[in-house]
Every structure is written in C-alpha cells, then in structure tokens.
Amino acid sequence: MEKEIISNELFKSVVKVRPSKSQKGDYGKVLLIGGSEQFGGAIIMATEACVSAGAGLVMTATHSVNLSSLHARVPEAMFCDWRDRNLAKMIAQVDVIVCGPGLGQSAFAQDIMQLVSQEVTDKQTVVYDASALNWISNKRLLLARNARQVIFTPHQVEWQRMSSLYPDFQTDTANQDALNNYDPGAILVLKSENTRVYQAGKVYQNQIGNPGMATGGMGDTLAGVIGAFVAQFGPSVETVSAAIYLHSLVGDAIYQDKYVVRPTELISRLAEFMKH
Amino acid sequence: MEKEIISNELFKSVVKVRPSKSQKGDYGKVLLIGGSEQFGGAIIMATEACVSAGAGLVMTATHSVNLSSLHARVPEAMFCDWRDRNLAKMIAQVDVIVCGPGLGQSAFAQDIMQLVSQEVTDKQTVVYDASALNWISNKRLLLARNARQVIFTPHQVEWQRMSSLYPDFQTDTANQDALNNYDPGAILVLKSENTRVYQAGKVYQNQIGNPGMATGGMGDTLAGVIGAFVAQFGPSVETVSAAIYLHSLVGDAIYQDKYVVRPTELISRLAEFMKH
Amino acid sequence: MEKEIISNELFKSVVKVRPSKSQKGDYGKVLLIGGSEQFGGAIIMATEACVSAGAGLVMTATHSVNLSSLHARVPEAMFCDWRDRNLAKMIAQVDVIVCGPGLGQSAFAQDIMQLVSQEVTDKQTVVYDASALNWISNKRLLLARNARQVIFTPHQVEWQRMSSLYPDFQTDTANQDALNNYDPGAILVLKSENTRVYQAGKVYQNQIGNPGMATGGMGDTLAGVIGAFVAQFGPSVETVSAAIYLHSLVGDAIYQDKYVVRPTELISRLAEFMKH
C-alpha cells in the first residue's frame, strides 16, 4: 500500500477560507458523548477542542456531575444529561457524533453504545474513541451499522484489542484487512508517534508531533478536533488527516517553549493555527 | 426606507467617555433571564458579555444548576434561582431585562415569560432573544406590553417565525410592517451577515463582521452587549446599533488571527474596543 | 481637620520589601465571611483579591453552594461552610476577619454577625463591608466590641445609613464625630470618587481612580485587598490608605486600555503593582 505524508498542502486544501455569507448551521452540529463520574475531564477536553476548532454547534451528553466544570470551561457547548431520555432526539439532530472520551466500562456505558448504534442514520458520521473502541472490540454489534461514515481513533494497544494484531504486526496491509472486518468504508486513525490514517486502501502518515504530547488528554483533544473538522469539511480521509496535522502542528509550536504540552493549552491555540 | 450604515462615528457618538464623578448606579442595572439545565452556557455568555461591556450592576436569573459555572466565570454577577419567588422583585429593581438566552421551551419557561410580561413597567427596557422570540411568535400575549422599550434580536429563521416572512421576503418595508404588528415602537435587530436594525422607519445596517463568528453562542453574547449598552447609554436604535458594531469590531480583530471566533474570547476583549 | 493626600510615598512606605527569611505565618491569616446563595460572587472576588494582594493564609466562610466556584477561581483559599459549627474556631485562628461581602440580610446572616461580635478578641482586626454595615447601622450590638481594630468600608449611601448624614453633609468633622459614636478608634473608609480614610482625627484622601471602576464587585475587591494589607502590614490608617491606593492604581492602569475595569482583571494585576 502506498503511503502519503500528511503535508501542509493537504492541510490547507482542507481548511478552506470560510465564505463570507454563511451561518453556524453551515459548519455542522456535533454531539459528543462521554464523561463518566471518573473521566469527566476527557469529554470536557474533547468538547472544548471541538468548539475551538470551529464546529458550528456543539452539544455534550455526559454524566450530570460534569455539568458545572463543562460550562465553567466551555459555555459555548450545550449540555445533555446522558441519562436523559431525550438523548436519542439529540442524536437525531446532529451531523457528527463523537462517542467515547471518558465513556467508561459501566453497564450504562454499554446502553449508550447500543443507543448510538441504533439511532445513527446514513447522514451521520460517528467518531469512536477511547472506551467506545473497547466496547466495539468486545461486541461488534455495538458498532453503528447505518452510519454514513465511521471513524475509529485507537492508539496501538486499543487497536491490538480491536484487530488482534500486536503492535509489531500492525502493518499497513494487516491494518486495512482488520479494518475491513469492521467496516470496509471506515476510517482508521492509528495513533502513535507516527499516526497513520487508513481508508479503503489509502494511507496517510503524520510526520510531525513530539514527545511532549505524550500526556493524558491528548487523545480526547484529537477526537474533538476530528469531530469539528468532519462537521465543517465533510467526512473524508483527508479531513481527518488535516485534523491530525493541526493537532500536531499546535503541539509542536507549544513544545518549542514548553517541556510538556498541556491539552488545554493546545486547545486554546487551535483556531490560531487554522488561520494560515 | 432609507438605510444608514452603522459607522465608527455612530459608535463613538454612543460610547461616550465616562464622567469622572459617577458611580455604578449611573451605568444601569441589568437582569438577564435564561439558562435551563440544557442551555446554561447561553446565559453565562450573555452575562459575561454584559459585565464586560460595562453595565453597572448585573444580575442573572437562571436554573440553580448553573450557579457554579456562572460564578466560576463571572463572579461580578449576582445570582437568582429562577424558581425563586423573589424573581418579580428582582425584575422591579432593574433598568434592563435581557430575556431568552438558553431559556428553552419548557412549561416553566413560559411561566417566566408570563411573569416578565406582567411585571415590566414603562421605565424598563426588555431585550428578547433566542427562545423568548419563539414564545412570543407563538403567543403574543407573552410580550411585555408596558415596557418603555422592547428590543427583539432574532436571526432570520426566528424572524420568519415571528413575521411569517421567508428570508427572501424580509425586505425593509416588510420587516418594519411585521414589527409594527408587535409594537410600533419596538426595535428589531435582524441578525444575518449584514445585520439590520429597525425602529419606526429608521434602518441601520451593519457592514462589518465575519464568517468566523458563525458559531454557537455569538447571539447570546450580542444580547448581553445590547443589554449593557442600553443600561449605560439609554434605549435607542443608535445604542443598539453601536452594540452590534462593537460585537463585530471585536470579532473582526480576533478573526485576523484565528479561523473561528470563540464567543468567550470576544467577550474578554469588549472593554478594550470600547476604549477608542 | 487636616487632610493628607494618599501619595505614592505613603504606599511605598507601607508595602515594604519582604525579608528573605520569612514564612507564610509572617504574612497573616485572614478569614473572609460572606457570600449567600445570591451573592456568592462577592465573597469570591474578595477572597481572590486577598490572596493576590499577599495575605499569608486565606480562609473563606461562605454558603456551601459557593464552594465549587470559589475553588475553581481560588484554590489557594481554604473553605468553611458558614453553617459549620466550627466557624467560631476558625475565627479564633486568624489575625484579620473581613465580614460582609455578599453576606446578605437573612436571619442567618444576623447570626453570623452575632458570632463575629462575640468571638473576636483584642488581637484581631475586623473589616466590615457591604451588608455587614447595614446590620451594624440597624443594631449596634452586632459590632465586635473587643476587636483590636475595627475598619468600616461604606460607600456614601451605606455611610448615610450608619451616620444619618446625607452625602452633602458628610464633612470630615461630621464623619469623624459619627465614627466616634461607633468606636473612637475605628478606621472609616468612606468610598466615593475621592475615597477618604478617617481615624481619630487623621484624614487621608485618595486622588487616583477612575469612572471605569464604577462597576459591581469593586467594593468587594477592595475589602479583600484591605484584609490582605492589614494581615501583612498591621492595622493602621496608613496601611488601609495604601490598600486603597493600590486598588486605584491598578484600576487606572487597566482603564488606560479598557472602557470598564473588571474587578477580576484588577485582582489579577494586584501583585504586579505591589512590586514597585
């Protein structure tokens, strides 16, 4: 399989200048689902990244204990108690669902996975991240079969669980084959120090980023950026690759001055680096 | 109808230098009402914008779940649980009421609309925004009839609901006619990429602003700025136009460096651009 | 009565360079009491100002609903639920009590006033601000009689309630006479656009400050700064005058660039202006 490097040109071709006549509806609606009592920070970071990276409208379905901290950081996002029976209606309203950051492994989390898999339609993209990937690796039926586009964002160990491939065996061919078993049209973001993106035989590889980004919350942040990009620029392997590139680009800028890159600082600078 | 462009001169003529002998009472009291469990962020942003744009005293009546995040962001604002029976007393104390950001469509929200319509006197201005506009388009009796000045801030779809005019038919004459049906003295802020302001035959048009501002929360922010401006500079079509101008001016400054304009960042820079 | 202008020299003579051998105990302990359900922001701002202006250790007794927002903004402060029966013990541990920001007019607030008046000893200074002043003007018995030093910080209307002097009759002699009726050794901070400080015949007058500071929360912020200054530099009319000077100095610096001075921004720059 041929591998393409994610270039600045690719990034620029995706992140287009906004037309002057436009409104928030043109930039998509994203629903982020996650954040148990223990992992609320994950969904907060994903949400803030999604807002900062330009999604038109952002909603967050999470455990009610996370409401205050969510709004203290991101008043731009709407809130939905994930136990609320209106969650299905909320899913119906959006273009993109980011499912997983801080979702956890509870029985209730499984109910959420189930609901998403049932409700998602062929107009919608689902980004599965973090715990959601573990659920899917255990129970394939929890995958949204009707989605227009599915995107998986595992790191190597999560992908091992999904693919049964040990990291050393995660070659491009083996990865694409394993991905086909889930959904031949799915996009796979295999996170590592050289994150690769797969779809139907295409492979993009990220060559920027740095070890200061090896810190808790970076993945949640990326999931939010991908959600925002798909909402604005449509669900394609190039869109997703551009999101990864942005995430690393901002990380590299911060790493020039700081030993470690805090996700919250990366988030605060996303919009600046989208304005090339 | 003659249309006037909202100019920097107009803005400067409204935002006067403060007299050195003055106290917070001289800059008005504003009560913002909104923020259901789901939409708390909207009232938080409106409140923060109102404080940052210089209102003398700011109070926020909202659902109690929003208290912590409100004060984490805006300790300058006083809080009132919107279920508190003292809400009527709070209304009586203020010069301006901003009603609607995140208010929602619940039966209780209707009770709030009812209370506002009953309690508002001819010394007070009411800014109706967001959900409040939907309530009024459904039930005209929910409009505060005794107010000194009513200001509506719909975007085109909300105005369509209020006026039964499809966006293409929202001409100046038709808009003013539809506005007259509600209240011939009302001010209409019809939000779009070229926001227009109407009152009794006068039309002002905004020519600045940018598509990076097409993001959730921008309208709530504007409502807060309008509230602050009316409190400080009196309820006139020029005051409201100046508020819109400021909102766009700050948005344009941020858009120079950022792909998307976060409402919270816009809010943090309002006071700087009022100091011309 | 002779009036002295609060000068930069006075300020510098109070805010001394810290000795290199010192620890937080040397900079005093302050307990701030206030913040009902409705007015939590007031005590949060007073607390943050107190921390930022250098108090060694800061504790805040407030309604439990304010805990989350207090710590979201000021994790440096310790928290005490003001209904906790240990409040008397907390009072005993500190050098300075700032009582009043957002305290409110409830029956429970009166109990707090009562407790403070009983528990304060002749080693302690009490700063009475905002609602606390109203309580005292209604019931003189609520004043802490045993305090080493009492400081009142009314604005003109609050002082009118305390002194029965209409603003036009608030001359230096009349003010000192009215103050003597409460406590001949007390310090009075009479806030206006030219704030004056009285103690036993001495009068200091502030000549800096600006109308951008005429906004809700400025008084709460000043109360916190005074608390911090007394804790560090001892309870004197000069210490209090220096606190007022700092508050205005920072306000003036911000007002150069901003139309209105947000208390939270003023707070964030206190420590910088103490480093002359």
Add this chain to the structure above:
Amino acid sequence: MEKEIISNELFKSVVKVRPSKSQKGDYGKVLLIGGSEQFGGAIIMATEACVSAGAGLVMTATHSVNLSSLHARVPEAMFCDWRDRNLAKMIAQVDVIVCGPGLGQSAFAQDIMQLVSQEVTDKQTVVYDASALNWISNKRLLLARNARQVIFTPHQVEWQRMSSLYPDFQTDTANQDALNNYDPGAILVLKSENTRVYQAGKVYQNQIGNPGMATGGMGDTLAGVIGAFVAQFGPSVETVSAAIYLHSLVGDAIYQDKYVVRPTELISRLAEFMKH
C-alpha cells in the same frame, strides 16, 4: 555530613530531553490523594502542578465536593471519589502516590492513610505531604512499609512533630538520624527558606527561592511537582532536588515582577522552565 548545593547542572541532568519515540505510559502514573471538604484547593493545586510538570497520567482521589472545581481547572486529571471502594484498585495502578495535600485530620483521613500503607507495593513511591505527615508522626504504623521509596516533605514545624527536634536543633546529622528512625532509605525534604533534601547521608541544599513564595498553597504545589518528577525521572534524591529547584526557579522568575507569587501562576509556568 557534606552538603551539596542544588545546581542548574543537577537540574539539567535530571530533566532530560524526551526521546522522540515515547508515549504517556513512559512518563508514569501518579495518584494524588487529599482534599477534604475544607481543603479541596490543596489537592487541586497539587494535581495541576503534577499535570503541568509532565506526569504521563494523573488521577486524583478526593472528596466528591471537589470534583467540579478540579475539572474546571484540570480536566487532564482523572477523578476518584475517595470514598469509592475502588480506591485500592486505583492505588495498584500507579507508579507514584502523593498523599496528604488537604487530607485533613478526620477519622476518614486516617482510614485513607491506613489503606495507602496496606496497599502500596515495592514498585511504588509514596510522597507524604501536609496532613499525612501529622498522621505519621502520631502513628508510625500508618507509614507504607513496603514502598520502594518513601518521600517526606515537611516544613520545619511538621518536621519538629515528626522528629521531636525544635527548628534550632534540626541539624543535618540530627535530621538524618531522625529520618532513619522512620525509614533509613527515605528521602526527607525539609522545607524552609533554604530547603534541604536528605537521603542516606546525602544532603542537597536549595539556594534559590524568595519570600514572595511564603503563601498558602506553595507546599501543595511542590508536592505535585515532586510527584511528576518521580514519575518521569525515577525516585532519587537528585530527582527530588531538581523538582525543588524548578519550583524555586519559577517562583523567582515571577517574583521579579510580582510582590507575591500565586501558586496557580507558578503552576502555569512550570513546563516553560523545564524546557531549558
């Protein structure tokens, strides 16, 4: 005993450039335990310092009332209600435990101390700070006997309680002897204006820092930095000394411009000074 000054060279030898191939697991997992209802700010500052100083993964076990403010400030950290029966499992998952900031003196705090002492294994380092030190000075059995490395971080009064040595008698030899009574391999960080670090006859002394750092929360912040450093660079007296050096280095930089050094500001600049 020979004393070595903690030098910039030592600091640089500890804080190595990260290898480009690495992931968050390589930078250690830290669990911070503390934060009663009254002292939640302490554990929040320790947590934020730990994240900012580069720990790979950070978890915080604290009273549930502190959840909202923790996540409002540090969404990067995972949360565990310290009453949760899974606390023992959380302990098992980490490399470093920081126990004590804001822990308090309740009976429940003792249960926590007990649990930590039972569960810690010989692969783990425990940093005991603040209230935890008081518990240990009262009940030696509360010390984790099986830990790979124990680190104590008392200030002089806490060390007096632990060692029965009055500050004037806290000589290097006496300190090392008293430390041996607890654990001959333990590291002692004796905080003062010239903080010293002891281990098995080695003594390091800090010569930077300033009196602006004499403020509540500085110790909690240092505990978090030490936790992060041990997680990344291994548990040695040099690692701990480097953490102390960083803490003072940032404090000195801030003190150049500010009269007092707020812990939260110090925290926000840690990563910048690790990038030498």
